[in-house]
Amino acid sequence: MKKLINKDKIFRGILYASAFFLIVLLFGFFITFILESSESLAKFGFSFITGKQWDPVDGHFGAMPFLLGTLMTSFLALIISFPVSIMIAVFLSEYFYKGFFHNIIKTAVELLAGIPSIVFGFWGLFTLVPLIREFQLAIGIEPYGVGIFTSALVLSIMIIPYTASISREVISMVPTDVKEAAYSLGATKFEVIRKIILPYSGSGIFAGALLALGRALGETMAVTMIIGNSNGMPDSIFAPGNTMASVIANEFTEATDSTYVSALIEIGLLLFIVTALINLIGKYIIKKTVQF
């Protein structure tokens, strides 16, 4: 008997330790970022965020274009992918909820999450970019092909699995009796989906979208290949731009000057904070809007 209790204690200890370790790790990240970027933090202060100039030659650093580029690509990607993801989720849980066809689509969606991002980047560069260039020629704007819009398109495909899988899970958890009650009152399938299923699973779907957004914010390789890597302020969604993640990936290897390195690390810190903030805001919204 005593042995059993001891085992339980050890097990509990391990659980405590690993949970505690995660917090330590997170704080560790944060503190490392702050320490490593202290030079840049002290030198530029708040103007680091508002500055529009990124000039490694002069040693003058402002991250506004990258912050904007990151937010534009990520939210645009979310806007494009969200309706598609919801439709896939509803389709898989309400229309084809079992059988061969269901499994094919489900596996395909999950497979999408497993494809390395550089493959998406290649596909974007060689297939999507020429198409976008044709489109830009047709509507009479600068035919760059690469740019914020192209990146958002590729990102939107990359993040579909996150929203779709989670939404499918929560939609399939909507109690059958609630749905059947609605049907018995004469509701059509569309009405059941719109009035019962989606509100019921709203917060879960929102959490899926948040996860997808987080993925889009930090995506590096695919975006670097197709965003155009221009450090100026983007003036339209078709303009070439740059994101925080890709500027770090691009410039870190050859950065020797200490201010430069610390400015790049501060971008990492900024990305860390932006991701955390968006997550916290999302959690708050979920808390406020849960209906059932």
Place this chain on the structure above:
Amino acid sequence: MKRTTFIILALIISWTIQSNSQNMKALKEKAMGSSELLGAGATFPFPFYSKVFDEYNKIKGVKVNYQAIGSGGGIKQLTSKTVDFGATDAFMDDKELSDAGKPIIHIPTCIGAVVITYNLPGNPKLKFTGDVVSAIFLGKITSWNDKRITSLNKGVKLPNQKIVVVHRSDGSGTTFIFSDYLTKVSKDWESKVGRGKSLNWPIGLGGKGNQGVAGLVQQTPGSIGYVELVYSKSNNMPAALIKNASGNFIEPTMSSVSLSANIELPADTRVSLTNSNSAQGYPMSSFTWLILYKELNYNNRDNKHAKALVDLIWWMVHQGEKYAQPLNYSPLPPQALKKAETILKSVTYNGKPILK
């Protein structure tokens, strides 16, 4: 309860620290004791270096582990003494050298060149001056049929097409050579952009790596970009003739690039070859260097290890040079080789020269 948690945590931490220090130890032993030589740095000469090191291993049985992590990384790794030699496309400036503490020497291994490439119907051979290149990359010349381009290229029909500028997005020695040249020939460029491995580009698209720029230029009609000579050759892309300091339009070739070093070189070979006053030399050329400490007795390196390193570099700049040309790198011209020999002979172990 709390005690168990604490003990487990302490165990985890001590285990991580221990295994970490063991790793470091293994790494250090690798760097010093064995016959394997460690190097890190520039990506530009990587194909050449990997070929040379491979051949050297076959002939002499000495293994060289070279990591192409970029010139900046090469300098960092050398000065933190984790490698035997570094490699860089841009020589270390006086401040970097004095920061390193002990004297570091530069040995040139080959000469690389940056070419201006473009995507136009039929890809005619074009001629540019430094001024025109600077104006294009500053966004001051925006169309291919601009008078400043057509007047240099009489007889070539240039379309009324917008110029799309493509540059490197990652920090690179290629960008340094390119901007170093433009800084020398254009006041406008010097004041607005300057020289560096990463720049504040006023316009244009960024491609990652030489291959990224080459890809974007090949895809985008009316584009212009700069890549290493090797990449324009391997992708069958046009390379513009550039007017050099003597007023001749020079096509980038193995020999014109080699000729750019046909000038009075300083004793430590730390010199920029861009816009050099060699009459037939291509103006956007640069040495690429290996860097190492002049005194090799540090971090418990033994004499044998030091000798192996110097032997390797001696072999590289002599027998190794024959592997340069097939890979589109220009070998060292005789007077540069002579300087390299003198510098190598100055390398010491415990104050005694290693090579006689």
